[in-house]
Amino acid sequence: MISQRNVLAPLALSLVGIGWLAACEPKKNTVDPDPIVVVDPPPVDEVAPAEWPNEPFRATRPQPKAPAELDLPQITQMVLSNGLEVRLVEQKTLPTAMLMFEWDIGRINDPRGKAGMASLCVDLLDEGTKSLDHAAFMAKQADHAVSIWASPGNEVTTVGVQALQRELGPALDLVAEMLLEPGMRADDFGRLVEQEKAYVEQQKTSPSSIANRVWSSLVWGGQHPYGKIETAATVDQITLADCDAWVARLKPEGARLWVVGKIEGEELRKQLEARFAGWTGKAPKPIKIAKPKPAKGTMFFIHVPNAAQSQILVGHPGPARNAPDYEATQMMAAILGGSFSSRLNMNLREDKGWAYGARGGFSYSRGGSSFSAGSSVRTDASGGALREIAKEIQTMRSSDPSDEELGREREGAQRAMPATFSTATRTLYAFRDLAYYDLPLDWYEGYQARLAAIDPAAIRKAAESHLQKGDFVVVIAGDGAVILPELEQIADEKLFGKGGLLFLDADGNPVEPPVFDAKPNAKPNP
Numbered sequence: 001m002i003s004q005r006n007v008l009a010p011l012a013l014s015l016v017g018i019g020w021l022a023a024c025e026p027k028k029n030t031v032d033p034d035p036i037v038v039v040d041p042p043p044v045d046e047v048a049p050a051e052w053p054n055e056p057f058r059a060t061r062p063q064p065k066a067p068a069e070l071d072l073p074q075i076t077q078m079v080l081s082n083g084l085e086v087r088l089v090e091q092k093t094l095p096t097a098m099l100m101f102e103w104d105i106g107r108i109n110d111p112r113g114k115a116g117m118a119s120l121c122v123d124l125l126d127e128g129t130k131s132l133d134h135a136a137f138m139a140k141q142a143d144h145a146v147s148i149w150a151s152p153g154n155e156v157t158t159v160g161v162q163a164l165q166r167e168l169g170p171a172l173d174l175v176a177e178m179l180l181e182p183g184m185r186a187d188d189f190g191r192l193v194e195q196e197k198a199y200v201e202q203q204k205t206s207p208s209s210i211a212n213r214v215w216s217s218l219v220w221g222g223q224h225p226y227g228k229i230e231t232a233a234t235v236d237q238i239t240l241a242d243c244d245a246w247v248a249r250l251k252p253e254g255a256r257l258w259v260v261g262k263i264e265g266e267e268l269r270k271q272l273e274a275r276f277a278g279w280t281g282k283a284p285k286p287i288k289i290a291k292p293k294p295a296k297g298t299m300f301f302i303h304v305p306n307a308a309q310s311q312i313l314v315g316h317p318g319p320a321r322n323a324p325d326y327e328a329t330q331m332m333a334a335i336l337g338g339s340f341s342s343r344l345n346m347n348l349r350e351d352k353g354w355a356y357g358a359r360g361g362f363s364y365s366r367g368g369s370s371f372s373a374g375s376s377v378r379t380d381a382s383g384g385a386l387r388e389i390a391k392e393i394q395t396m397r398s399s400d401p402s403d404e405e406l407g408r409e410r411e412g413a414q415r416a417m418p419a420t421f422s423t424a425t426r427t428l429y430a431f432r433d434l435a436y437y438d439l440p441l442d443w444y445e446g447y448q449a450r451l452a453a454i455d456p457a458a459i460r461k462a463a464e465s466h467l468q469k470g471d472f473v474v475v476i477a478g479d480g481a482v483i484l485p486e487l488e489q490i491a492d493e494k495l496f497g498k499g500g501l502l503f504l505d506a507d508g509n510p511v512e513p514p515v516f517d518a519k520p521n522a523k524p525n526p
Helices: 004-024 117-125 134-143 165-180 186-202 207-219 232-236 240-247 265-276 326-338 343-351 379-398 403-421 424-436 447-452 456-466 480-493
Strands: 076-079 085-090 096-103 147-152 157-164 256-261 298-303 309-318 355-365 368-378 473-478 500-504
Touching: 076 265, 085 265, 085 424, 096 165, 096 424, 117 147, 117 157, 117 186, 117 240, 134 165, 147 165, 157 165, 165 265, 186 232, 186 240, 207 298, 207 309, 207 368, 207 473, 256 424, 298 480, 309 379, 326 343, 326 355, 326 368, 326 379, 326 403, 326 447, 326 456, 343 355, 343 368, 343 379, 355 379, 368 379, 379 456, 379 473, 379 480, 403 424, 403 447, 403 456, 473 480, 480 500
Parallel strands: 085 256, 298 473, 298 500
Antiparallel strands: 076 085, 096 157, 096 256, 147 157, 309 368, 309 473, 355 368
């Protein structure tokens, strides 16, 4: 039973507290506050004008210092007993290590009708090992602060490892187990198949991704190794047995291992031999790349209903990375479309206001390059943008660049060059790029001097050599109800060539031209 005292005591204390608060409350001010006085601002003509200093140095732009000298770091090369080629860049600062295994196999090796095999099989590789499922494999990495991944490329497949120096041993144990005894589980494969198909469908959701999706097949040719298009149907043709065979090709002899970290060469050799001496076999060799077979002079249109913007790409095959005029071509592309101050961007963005940005340049592969110029533009400006892009390309071919344009891009490249080797990791990637293009590892020696020797005549010669007069490949993805009439007119004018206007779907397949109602933005008729 609850006593009356226990009930009344808290109530009494509450009343006391209320009285105390009332006593402590400050008394209200009974004196009226002073009235607010509004003061008018002085007349405008009474405000003193601003005064600016007139020192002579303000008349000229500050001049930057001379570009820093390029100091190439040393790279140590060795070959393990199993034929794995090791290239080490030592760094003495951070207690970390990064390793990247490379094989000359990638998406270009996908069999016909099975585009996507490299992507799917490489993703399956780093899901685990025979003794460690995905969760256990990730937990082991977390236990040692290690990161292990596998990455597919067009021509090169990479397996990477990042670890603290003190955890290098456990990291090598894990990656060795993954390479020698991969898990390749059926349930992981099924999940990744659905994930890959979802990625393919995601690529078909915007004009930009659709245009870029089909671009390579048109500028290189649909039967070219660089021209394959991955679809849900091609992914469905890939089996787990295909991936087992694909991963089994990742052997050491002739493969490359790039290492950057706080470790000496002999210690690295000892660590690697202890774990990979029993791993044998010949790595894949690069396949021979045929010449491109572009769809010359043809405009390709992909209808994207109600798209607010159109994606435009204009281009053609280009020179090899080891061409003797690479530096002049690099500067020419920068002036045309490679920087914010480029001609394309200043035209379509700053002058016309049709786009947030416009770019152009060369995309290099082992088998050559492709040139592309383009932008994502406002839908109703699609035709005008195509004409302006064509004009800028021809102007680049027919006239010298200004001294200001050449000086800006050349000095920018010279001053940015030391940053390429500012860290050990950046150094590693720079050397990897050279090896990828079969260039000597000392290629950057004299690079700044080669840039300094470029003059406007060299820029124009590069433009005449590597920008075509006509026979362009053109891709436009956008709302046909708005832009199709003007595209048909441009095709009739043969602005880009005699190939006419063809129609594709988002997988690059030919389709019939869409038919629209008379009203703007109408949907295609059935």
